[in-house]
Amino acid sequence: MPIALSRAAAVITAVEFDDSGEELARHELGAVGLPAWVRERELLRRQRWVWNDTVRWYPALLEAGVRVERCVDLRLCHRILRRAASTAGSELATAPRGRWDASAPAAAAASDIPIAALFDLDPPLADDDPVAEWRRQRAAVDGSAAPGRLALLLAGESVGALVAVEMRFAGLPWSPERHDELLTELLGPRPVAGRPVKMEAVLARVRAELDEPGLNPDSPVELVKGLQRAGLRVTSTRSWELKQIEHPAIPPLLEYKKLSRLYSANGWHWLDEWVTDGRFRPSYVPGGVVTGRWASDGGGALQLPKQVRAAVIPDPGWTFVVADASQLEPRVLAAISGDAAMARAGQAQDMYQGMVDSGAVETRPQAKYGMLGAIYGGTTGESGRMRPRIARAFPKAMEYVESAARAGERGEVVSTWLGRSSPPGRGDAHDETASDAQLRQLRSDARGWGRFTRNFVVQGTAAEWALCWMGSLRRRLWELGGGDAAADPLTARPHLVFFLHDELIVHTPVGVAEAVAEALRESAAEAGRLLFGAAPVEFAITVATVDSYDQAK
DNA sequence: ACCGTCGGCGCC
DNA sequence: AAAGGGCGCCGACGGT
Numbered sequence: 001m002p003i004a005l006s007r008a009a010a011v012i013t014a015v016e017f018d019d020s021g022e023e024l025a026r027h028e029l030g031a032v033g034l035p036a037w038v039r040e041r042e043l044l045r046r047q048r049w050v051w052n053d054t055v056r057w058y059p060a061l062l063e064a065g066v067r068v069e070r071c072v073d074l075r076l077c078h079r080i081l082r083r084a085a086s087t088a089g090s091e092l093a094t095a096p097r098g099r100w101d102a103s104a105p106a107a108a109a110a111s112d113i114p115i116a117a118l119f120d121l122d123p124p125l126a127d128d129d130p131v132a133e134w135r136r137q138r139a140a141v142d143g144s145a146a147p148g149r150l151a152l153l154l155a156g157e158s159v160g161a162l163v164a165v166e167m168r169f170a171g172l173p174w175s176p177e178r179h180d181e182l183l184t185e186l187l188g189p190r191p192v193a194g195r196p197v198k199m200e201a202v203l204a205r206v207r208a209e210l211d212e213p214g215l216n217p218d219s220p221v222e223l224v225k226g227l228q229r230a231g232l233r234v235t236s237t238r239s240w241e242l243k244q245i246e247h248p249a250i251p252p253l254l255e256y257k258k259l260s261r262l263y264s265a266n267g268w269h270w271l272d273e274w275v276t277d278g279r280f281r282p283s284y285v286p287g288g289v290v291t292g293r294w295a296s297d298g299g300g301a302l303q304l305p306k307q308v309r310a311a312v313i314p315d316p317g318w319t320f321v322v323a324d325a326s327q328l329e330p331r332v333l334a335a336i337s338g339d340a341a342m343a344r345a346g347q348a349q350d351m352y353q354g355m356v357d358s359g360a361v362e363t364r365p366q367a368k369y370g371m372l373g374a375i376y377g378g379t380t381g382e383s384g385r386m387r388p389r390i391a392r393a394f395p396k397a398m399e400y401v402e403s404a405a406r407a408g409e410r411g412e413v414v415s416t417w418l419g420r421s422s423p424p425g426r427g428d429a430h431d432e433t434a435s436d437a438q439l440r441q442l443r444s445d446a447r448g449w450g451r452f453t454r455n456f457v458v459q460g461t462a463a464e465w466a467l468c469w470m471g472s473l474r475r476r477l478w479e480l481g482g483g484d485a486a487a488d489p490l491t492a493r494p495h496l497v498f499f500l501h502d503e504l505i506v507h508t509p510v511g512v513a514e515a516v517a518e519a520l521r522e523s524a525a526e527a528g529r530l531l532f533g534a535a536p537v538e539f540a541i542t543v544a545t546v547d548s549y550d551q552a553k
Numbered sequence: 554a555c556c557g558t559c560g561g562c563g564c565c
Numbered sequence: 566a567a568a569g570g571g572c573g574c575c576g577a578c579g580g581t
Contacts, residue, residue, distance in 0.1 A: 565572085
């Protein structure tokens with residue numbers, strides 16, 4: 001049964017209502033009493049909590065030891081429905097912009113203040129009645145062409161919002177000692193001032209080889225000039241461009257850039273700023289990417305370089321079960337396009353090898369770059385060369401992405417499998433009043449937008465699969481832990497600590513690691529069924545139980 | 554001192 | 566002629 005929470009000044013109102021939106025009961029609560037009240041209701045029966053923003057309500061509940069099973073994140077759902085092609089005629093989509101179109105509370109605000117203080121510091125919520133918004137959303141879904149899919153998408157988005165808050169609450173176990181060791185090994189000891197000694201050493205070699213004693217390697221402009229003075233024909237300082245060049249200054253320069261990146265992005269400053277009490281706690285932003293992928297805020301959580309993953313270490317007596325979906329996007333493409341040959345190749349644990357074995361291409365790299373080219377719209381290099389062969393072997397898959405690209409070029413909206421739609425297109429390459437130069441620009445933009453929409457349908461559907469995987473896993477982990485809400489809600493039992501598009505990390509007591517691994521596999525299979533029913537597409541995952549994150553794969 | 558943009562690069 | 570999608574973060578740089 002849904003229960004809507006809203007707040008005006010110090011008073012929190014909880015409205016119980018039925019599935020038709022009919023109000024059944026109404027309670028007024030204070031912030032202090034809220035967690036106990038929620039816990040009581042949750043124990044009684046699994047409720048669906050309806051609130052404006054999960055990031056606004058859930059941290060304080062978790063802090064008080066209350067975990068909830070289900071919610072509706074009205075703002076995230078509103079954003080999807082507002083733009084979805086399949087709800088375009090609904091009241092929700094056609095109304096003027098309103099409060100529900102405003103952005104969610106800044107993740108930064110949540111990370112800057114103690115979780116426990118959220119209710120104290122927040123200004124009163126002046127939101128519209130959440131039950132009214134719930135009814136509008138329900139009507140939009142019911143009136144759409146594919147209500148089942150949309151409902152699944154909204155459920156996935158909402159459970160993702162719960163997971164995002166829970167992962168921040170739990171934090172990713174991180175050893176500052178190990179991190180410091182790694183840095184010291186690669187860079188030398190932490191410098192009091194200036195560059196670490198190993199960076200300084202490779203820099204000295206660069207300067208000597210270029211005969212540029214005062215060269216500042218951190219300034220791209222100056223670096224290009226210095227390289228040119230030394231007779232090197234470069235136009236930028238990008239690593240891939242430098243790699244083409246044979247010169248004794250290049251290897252140490254590339255080494256410098258590598259070390260410099262580590263030092264500035266994930267060095268001691270990063271450690272000081274983002275790791276406290278042995279936990280890295282970034283904010284995750286569900287739906288933060290147009291395609292539906294998550295974004296993150298703070299510490300570059302979704303770009304943790306492999307170099308430092310050895311510092312991700314479980315608590316004593318605990319371990320990590322790390323799982324990632326193998327070739328997720330190609331499998332998703334096989335499913336959404338209904339390409340039987342591609343689905344057959346996906347029967348293999350390694351889909352790219354499956355493509356080789358089926359005779360579509362000769363080598364695994366050809367399969368990989370060919371597929372990525374099809375999904376991204378690549379036309380050069382290996383992916384461009386493989387294009388005709390991929391098209392011949394998997395015609396329906398290629399037609400699917402080509403069709404999405406053409407729609408984008410025409411300025412049309414495309415949608416994922418569950419119904420998340422792309423932003424409106426821009427420009428019109430057929431504008432007859434445009435000048436030649438403008439027209440070239442428009443056509444170029446149109447092609448660029450076509451690559452975006454081509455990728456959107458695949459990346460966005462992959463994100464939906466990942467949400468379902470995660471949601472399914474979350475429920476299984478809770479049941480593994482006993483499902484007793486009176487116990488410590490999260491960190492005393494197996495729990496998610498990291499999510500990276502197609503990869504999950506569970507922090508678990510060693511004794512249940514094997515059960516967690518099984519839960520990950522079952523959840524992957526369930527996600528496939530939820531999205532695609534009986535379609536013959538397998539979603540293979542690789543699972544590893546490890547004592548540090550770098551040991552996974 | 555502060556702010557927005559850019560080059561570059563990490564991840565998927 | 567150039568020709569791969571999506572992000573976040575860092576330092577440099579140029580402006581105020």
